Amino acid sequence: MRGLIYKALSYCEIKGWLLMKRELKGRLALILLAASWGGTFPAMKIAVSNLDVFFFLFLRFAVALLVFVLILILTGRKPYPSLKGLSLGVVVFLGFLFQVFGIKYTSAINSAFITSLNTPLIPILGFLIFGRKPSLRAILGIALGMVGLALLTEAYRIASISIGDLLTFICAFLWALQILLVDRLSKNMDVLKLAYSESISVLTLSALFSLLTGENWAKPGDNALAAIIYTGVIATAFAFYIQAWAQRVVSPEIAGLILLLEPVFATIFAFLILQEMLNLIEALGAILILLSIAISM
Numbered sequence: 194m195r196g197l198i199y200k201a202l203s204y205c206e207i208k209g210w211l212l213m214k215r216e217l218k219g220r221l222a223l224i225l226l227a228a229s230w231g232g233t234f235p236a237m238k239i240a241v242s243n244l245d246v247f248f249f250l251f252l253r254f255a256v257a258l259l260v261f262v263l264i265l266i267l268t269g270r271k272p273y274p275s276l277k278g279l280s281l282g283v284v285v286f287l288g289f290l291f292q293v294f295g296i297k298y299t300s301a302i303n304s305a306f307i308t309s310l311n312t313p314l315i316p317i318l319g320f321l322i323f324g325r326k327p328s329l330r331a332i333l334g335i336a337l338g339m340v341g342l343a344l345l346t347e348a349y350r351i352a353s354i355s356i357g358d359l360l361t362f363i364c365a366f367l368w369a370l371q372i373l374l375v376d377r378l379s380k381n382m383d384v385l386k387l388a389y390s391e392s393i394s395v396l397t398l399s400a401l402f403s404l405l406t407g408e409n410w411a412k413p414g415d416n417a418l419a420a421i422i423y424t425g426v427i428a429t430a431f432a433f434y435i436q437a438w439a440q441r442v443v444s445p446e447i448a449g450l451i452l453l454l455e456p457v458f459a460t461i462f463a464f465l466i467l468q469e470m471l472n473l474i475e476a477l478g479a480i481l482i483l484l485s486i487a488i489s490m
Contacts, residue, residue, distance in 0.1 A: 215442045216442045216443060218439075218442075219438070219439040219440075219442040219443040220439070220443055220447070220451055222435045222438065222439040223435070223436070223439045223443060223448055223451040223452060224451060224454060225435065226435045226436055226439070226452070227451060227453075227455040227457075227458060228454070228458045229427045229428045229431060229432050230428055230432060230452075230455045230458075230459075231305065231454070231455045231456070231457065231458025231459040231460075231461070231462055232423065232428065232458065232459075232462050233423075233424050233428040233459075234296065234301035234302070234304050234305045234459040234463060235301045235459070235462050235463045235466040235467050235469075236419075236423050236424050236428070237249075237292075237293055237296050237301075237420065237424065238300075238301045238463075239417060239420045239466075239467075240253075240413075240417045240421060241293055241296060241297050243411075243413060243414050243416065243417040244411065245406075245409055246290075246293045246294055246297070247399050247400075247402045247403035247406065247408055248399075248403045248408045248410055248411075249293065249417075250286075250289055250293060250395065250399035250403075251396060251399040251400045252413070252421045252425070253421055253424045253425045253429060254392050254396035254399060254425065254429060255396060255425070256421060256422060256424075256425025256426060256429070256430075257392045257396075257425045257426070257429035257433070258392045258393065258396055260425070260426055260430035261385070261388065261389040261392060261430055262389075264385065265386075265389065268385075270383075270385070270386070272389070273386075274386070274389065274390040274393050275382060275383075275386050275387060275390045276390075277378055277387075277390075278382070278386060278387045278388075278389070278390025278391055278393075279390050279391075279393060279394045280394075281371070281374050281375070281378060281390070281391050281394075282390060282391040282392065282393060282394020282398075283394055283398070284367055284371050285371055285391050285394065285395050286395045286398045287367050288367035288368050288371060289364075289395065291360045291361065291364035291367065292304065292308060292360075292361060292364040294357075294360050295307075295357045295358070295359075295360035295361035295363075295364060296357065296361070297357060298356050298357030298360070299355050299357030299358050300463070300469050301459060301462075301467055301469055302456075302460050302463045302469050302471060302475075302479075303345060303357070303358060303361070303475075304357070304361050304459075305455060305456035305459030305460065305463070306341075306456040306459075306479045306482050307345070307358060307361040307362055307364075307365060307482075308361055308364055308365050308368060308455070308456070309452070309453055309455055309456045309482060309483075310338050310342060310362070310365040310485075311365040311366070311368040311369040311372065311449065311452075312369075312449035312450060312452065312453055313334040313335045313338045313485050313488075314335070314365060314366055314369035315369045315372060315373060315445055315449045316328065317335065318366070318370055319373055319445070322373065323373070330488055333488055334487075334488040335485065336485075337481055337484060337485035337488060338481070338482055338485030340478075340481055341477075341478045341479065341480070341482035341483075341484070341485055342362070342478065342482065343478070344477055344478025345471075345475050345478030345479055345482065369449075372440075372445050372449060372452075375387075375437055375440050375445075376440050376444070376445040376448075378437075379437045379438075379440050379441050380441060382437075384434060384437035384438045384441065385437075387433075387437045388430070388433035388434045388436075388437050391433055392429065392430075392433065436448075450487070453483060453487070456482075456483070457483075460479075
């Protein structure tokens with residue numbers, strides 16, 4: 194009898210250790226995701242200065258889709274999209290739409306920090322959509338984040354807030370929704386199929402809106418081409434798969450907390466590539482946003 198108890202305890206310990214190991218891998222994967230997404234802000238800034246917005250998104254997701262199709266073929270899977278993944282792709286398209294239009298009219302650093310407000314917004318949307326009550330910490334985090342946002346964008350001056358900052362703030366809501374939906378869908382779906390399906394929607398909608406708005410399908414310059422390849426392969430194909438895989442073992446709240454590293458990486462890349470810097474008040478706003486994200490968790 195005692196031997197059976199020891200065996201049961203040993204089994205539970207091993208199972209617990211394996212779960213912890215999987216979650217650790219998931220968290221490390223999300224750190225890599227934050228770094229890859231942090232690099233997209235200066236890359237997008239370069240790309241949209243040379244290309245129209247929808248055309249850039251089309252090229253980015255065309256590259257990503259080629260990567261996904263290749264992986265699906267090599268792993269012996271049929272490249273049939275999932276209806277749920279296609280629906281999620283509409284949310285992704287809207288998020289990128291507001292983000293890329295926003296970054297045309299604001300700095301890469303502002304875009305990164307405002308986008309990071311999706312983390313304290315996750316509990317609010319979780320309550321509105323799935324009925325999960327937000328904690329007091331989440332409410333305090335949102336209040337602090339709004340103060341930080343006002344300082345970062347100089348909204349306290351009323352007239353100085355840019356349309357780019359407003360568009361990016363809408364993007365933050367959409368990314369919060371995307372994180373919640375990925376948490377739901379990734380538990381019961383092939384994560385590669387989920388990421389592949391999202392990309393099909395974004396590619397199709399980008400091409401459609403580009404044609405409808407009469408955008409110029411110009412040949413990308415060398416810098417824009419490099420940005421397209423980076424955002425398509427690393428920040429889309431790699432990132433979508435990693436996010437879907439990691440959120441099978443990491444909660445959406447913890448995922449959001451880890452992704453607060455994204456604006457930190459974005460600041461580093463923006464300084465190195467674009468020589469962008471924050472003034473003292475803007476830096477204080479950025480710090481308050483990071484604190485709001487940490488408090489909300």
